[in-house]
Amino acid sequence: MSPERQVVDVGGRAVRVSHLDKVMYPVTGTTKAEVMDYLVRVADAILPQLAGRPVTRIRWPGGVASEKFFEKNTPRGAPEWLRRQRLRAAPGSDDEGAELELPFIDDLAGLVWAANQGALELHTPQWRVGPRGGVRPPDRLVVDLDPGPPAGLDECARVAHLVADRLREDGLTAIVPVTSGSKGMQLYAELPGTEGVMGVRQYAHDIAYELAAAHPKLLVAVMRKEIRGGKVLLDWSQNHPAKTTITPYSLRGRDRPWVAAPRWWDEVEPGMVHLTATEVAARFAERGDPFAGA
Numbered sequence: 639m640s641p642e643r644q645v646v647d648v649g650g651r652a653v654r655v656s657h658l659d660k661v662m663y664p665v666t667g668t669t670k671a672e673v674m675d676y677l678v679r680v681a682d683a684i685l686p687q688l689a690g691r692p693v694t695r696i697r698w699p700g701g702v703a704s705e706k707f708f709e710k711n712t713p714r715g716a717p718e719w720l721r722r723q724r725l726r727a728a729p730g731s732d733d734e735g736a737e738l739e740l741p742f743i744d745d746l747a748g749l750v751w752a753a754n755q756g757a758l759e760l761h762t763p764q765w766r767v768g769p770r771g772g773v774r775p776p777d778r779l780v781v782d783l784d785p786g787p788p789a790g791l792d793e794c795a796r797v798a799h800l801v802a803d804r805l806r807e808d809g810l811t812a813i814v815p816v817t818s819g820s821k822g823m824q825l826y827a828e829l830p831g832t833e834g835v836m837g838v839r840q841y842a843h844d845i846a847y848e849l850a851a852a853h854p855k856l857l858v859a860v861m862r863k864e865i866r867g868g869k870v871l872l873d874w875s876q877n878h879p880a881k882t883t884i885t886p887y888s889l890r891g892r893d894r895p896w897v898a899a900p901r902w903w904d905e906v907e908p909g910m911v912h913l914t915a916t917e918v919a920a921r922f923a924e925r926g927d928p929f930a931g932a
Contacts, residue, residue: 651719651747655754662701662758665893668915670753673889677749679919683900683927684887685745690766690774692723692740694882695757702758702891712741713755720748723771731880742767758889761882765835776838777831779810780883781846782873783823786858786866792908794823797857797870799906801825804845814928815906816886817913819896822870824883826929835879842874886929889915900928 643656658671677684695709710733712722721742727733743752743760752760764776781801783794802813805827812828829838843859849872850859858869876883884890884898899913902925913921 646750648747648750649745651717651745653717653747653750653754655750660701662698662756663893663895664701664703666895666914668895670756673758673895673915674750674753676889676895676915676919677753678746680887680922681746681749683922683929684749684760684885685743686929687886688743688748688760688762690742690768691762691885692725692767693743693752693885694761695752695755696759696761696891697756698758698891699756701756702893706891709757710738710740712739716741717747717751720751723767725767725771725773728878728880730878734880758891760885760888762885763879763882764838764877765879775829775831775833776835776877777829779805779827779829779838779842780876781825781827781842782818782871782876782883783825784871784873785822786863786869786871789868789870790821791817791823791910791912793856793868793870795906795908795910797872798823798825799903800849800853800857801845801872802903804849814886815901815903817899817901817910818884819890819898819912820884820892824876824886824898826886835877839874839877839879842877846872846874887918902928 645652645654660670662668662670662673698706721744722739724737724739727736727738764778766774783797785793798815810827814826816824846859850857858866859872886898886900888898890896895915896912897915897918899918
């Protein structure tokens with residue numbers, strides 16, 4: 639095997655890796671090896687987010703300056719040890735009714751395998767699959783905060799507090815804000831896992847419309863571009879069973895290695911900025927995971 643291709647032992651699993659010096663982010667010179675290093679450093683935080691959730695990958699095999707593609711199914715040549723499950727595509731998805739073989743990333747070896755594939759972005763649904771293959775009710779609610787220019791993170795920070803306060807009124811107290819590493823934010827609220835997926839979606843819809851009616855100069859709950867300028871869209875639709883969101887701690891396929899970064903509430907204020915992989919890994923080592931204390 640050439641020096642550019644090798645098999646490494648990751649937690650007792652054999653993982654094929656190649657071209658570790660490939661530059662994945664040309665602006666910063668970040669290589670595939672450095673992407674893997676980031677995932678190793680935050681593995682204890684990202685793996686609980688991925689556990690039991692099928693992973694849709696967005697892959698940039700040649701780095702973020704090259705073509706990308708989405709991948710739901712387990713690709714040919716995936717290692718035998720990679721967990722996979724056959725599930726029917728959710729109603730409302732592009733491949734509704736089709737049987738898909740969906741992969742799961744349960745351990746560090748899976749993270750390294752995904753990084754070697756150029757899968758920089760890892761997207762997951764709000765529901766999990768049990769060890770026997772049963773789809774469970776959602777264990778989290780997500781509200782995506784999408785700012786319409788010229789609104790940005792400052793406006794998202796204000797809206798995040800409004801949304802969290804409203805959710806707390808209904809007893810949802812374990813809420814973690816995440817700066818998306820793209821434009822806006824997501825808020826994740828822990829659920830007991832007793833409500834069906836469409837019930838959770840309806841609840842998110844109702845909260846979004848209620849808040850948009852109460853704060854019409856700041857918020858909207860519909861996606862029409864002509865009314866979104868300078869306002870923050872509360873995208874409740876991400877709770878649909880066919881939808882996925884960027885997994886907390888995942889890298890983003892942007893110009894720099896930005897991360898979907900979990901934050902503490904005392905940080906959510908004007909002046910907040912997106913964080914890079916280097917910053918997120920250092921924060922996790924120093925302060926831990928906001929989800930752990932939610």
